[in-house]
Amino acid sequence: MPTLRRYTVLPRLPAPLERLRDIAHNLWWAWSPVAVSLFVRVDPDLYDEVFGNPIELLSRASQRRLDELSTDDAFLSHLEMAWSTFQAYMSREGWFKKTYPDAQNARIAYFSMEYGLHQCLPIYSGGLGVLAGDHLKTASDLGIPLVGVGLAYAEGYFRQVLNDDGWQGERYPINDWPRLPVQPVRTADGKRLMIRVAYPDRNVLAQLWKVQVGRVPLFLLDTNVEENAKADRAITGPLYGGDQEFRVRQEIMLGIGGVHALEAMGMTPTACHMNEGHSAFLALERIGRLMRERGASFAVAGEANSAASIFTTHTPVPAGNDVFQADLVRRYLEPYRAALGISEEQLLGLGRVDPRDTKSAFSMPVLAIRSADHYNGVSALHGEVSRKMYQTLWPELPEHEVPIGSVTNGVHIASWISSEHGALYTRYLGPRWADEVDDAALWARAQNIPDAELWQTHEHRRHRLVQLCRHWRRLAAERRQLAPEEVERAEQVLDPRALTIGFARRFATYKRATLLFSDMARVKRLLCDPDRPVQLVFAGKAHPQDKGGKELIRSIVHASRDPELQRRVVFIEDYDMRIARAMVSGVDVWLNTPRRPHEASGTSGMKAAANGALNVSVLDGWWAEAWKSHGSEVGWAIGRGEEYEDGLGDALEAEVLYDLLEREVVPLFFDRTPHDQLPRGWIKRMKNAISKLVPEFNTARMVREYTETFYVPAITLSEKLRADNLAEAERLTRWKEKVRQAWPHVAIHSVALRSKEQLYVGEAMDVEAVVDLGALASDDVVVELYHGPAAAGQDLPHGEVIPMSLASRSPEGRHIYHGAIPARDSGSHAFAVRIMPHNTALTHPYETSLVRWG
């Protein structure tokens, strides 16, 4: 054999098709069926093979095919339609501009370790990334001046391959960045823009890639450049790989490198949103810059930075958080510490729950909280869990007053419904559904969709899911080089008419994927009833190090080989956004069985609901909220929100789940009206799910909420603090310093009842408090009555607050305050008096974390 030298020949895109490339470079196509169908049309098989990556598609399509399309007037008119839809989208004004005309120069930088935008850009591992992707898409829809920042991983998140025993193996695809729908960022003279980030004893360089997401750019940092040493080139290697030291390196690149990158492009952020704590080092860089540029102190620059910083936590269990050994942080942040002019202990204290506890490790979420003034969890329940988790940072406050609120997650509806559902909604809700996703009146029109038509669309998608599962099973069998009869058998799974239950998510053990298999005899009875067949479709990846999660996958694969179950249970390999979309739009029931309260929010159930699937779920995360508002109209709850010590509730909740399926879900699905075979009761719930859940659990509502409660206040506050060369930040810092020094002398001298101890409803309890303010003036504080019904014991867990007013000064110079608590209900009540620092420049009243109780 001669030695073969390989080379590549790229096709030339004929002139009439030039716009295909322009569309391909803006991820707008990812949620626009008119564009996706256009690319599919170029070459359907190739489209699948390249995971829908249009750049790859255009560079691998045959020249003959492209030439053919360039004279195909049907294709060209399709292209024209996609182009004009695209242009209209890009040029519209958007909600933000209309609502906040004064904030046009603002720029919100959104930092996330992962982004799930499309299956062809594998820089996401699960829910956190998909949420970040949906956030960017929605910011584009609403015209919010937001830019994303992330890492350009050389290895995509792993692809899952199961061996014959069902044990998960991992394959790491190499991301060939020039072939992805992204563009290199260049300087004015056409060179690659490089940024330089300080690491111990060296600088690490990074180049940038831009992903255009509609009107929002996402910048990804890439250290895989020749100038870097080998280990540094690997910093943006794998997503969530490596040891602690590797993670520190990565997170420095994300947070600190991210700020460098924006500055290098002249895009100084007005506000920064940290999606999880991974990017929290960014505060050090932002503060350092303010100090250099404005000659400010660490404290003053810190005030200006935190007023403009937002932190969203997603982790309801302490063990899930990013925590580093102090030594590692000390070593890696040394170049920054010196510039900030703070001591090592001060630096490490920023990431410690108790800064004085020099033995404790460095927590990224704690750093994020310390360097932001706005914080939230991602569902109402997760807000509660977060307040409990971080109460130690506000030790003087009752738990419910800990200033961590919640913004419930959502999904970008247009990205997650099938094109058939999209067409159905356009027909019956009108074309505005994609823009006014949070308009409840509009979604109420889903009730007008004729039963037969909704059911037909749904059945069509179920058939499609069954076909796809068979296709994917065939590919997996061929890849494993099984015998032809086995390949054929792999394809003979599922029944297009059976009640189809879907379960797909990361295989973390707390999600309990195998709950349904706790009683094999019972699950067989449930699935194999010839008159009322039920089937299960599973998908999901376990973290490569998570043996427990891999065991769960294996046991499902084993169950799917049981002779009685083999047509009724499938596990689809290599869960990604493409499989997710097919599943959420094709199943009847979406099953969710986390151990409460471990699921911070969960979003896949929202995707299912948007396609009319019914959720059967533990009351955790978002579903606890949906259930509270709508109850059984929209789906089913497993249990009533009980919480158990890990694992102890599993057997019981499995029982409850079986009962629910046997007694309610399956009978309702098979209850058909005789003349047309429609399950009217089921369809009624589908319509409820669509009309009631979609307008609430979508990212337009979510991003508007972030904008109103965080972005706009952060922009306003930080402008105020920065004005006049940080004059206001300087004042605030001095004031906080004064308050801290004076605080030990602030005391409640006496509290007296000015009413009788027994009142009637309708009267009020008048209270007088005499307080010592030491060096503080009455303007520096608020004196409050914290009151509520007194349950047994000493606590007032959910007290309400009434401000007291200054009545007079005592001869000794003490301040006398009066306040009245209305007696609205009979029973035993209690109150306490407290003093808190007060200043209008504070973002929230608990910012100083100082409270003096009487």
Ligand SMILES: *Cc1c(COP(=O)(O)O)cnc(C)c1O
């Ligand atoms: C939506 C989605 C998730 C998140 O699902 P949860 O229900 O929140 O666990 C994870 N992975 C992919 C691919 C998704 O599309």
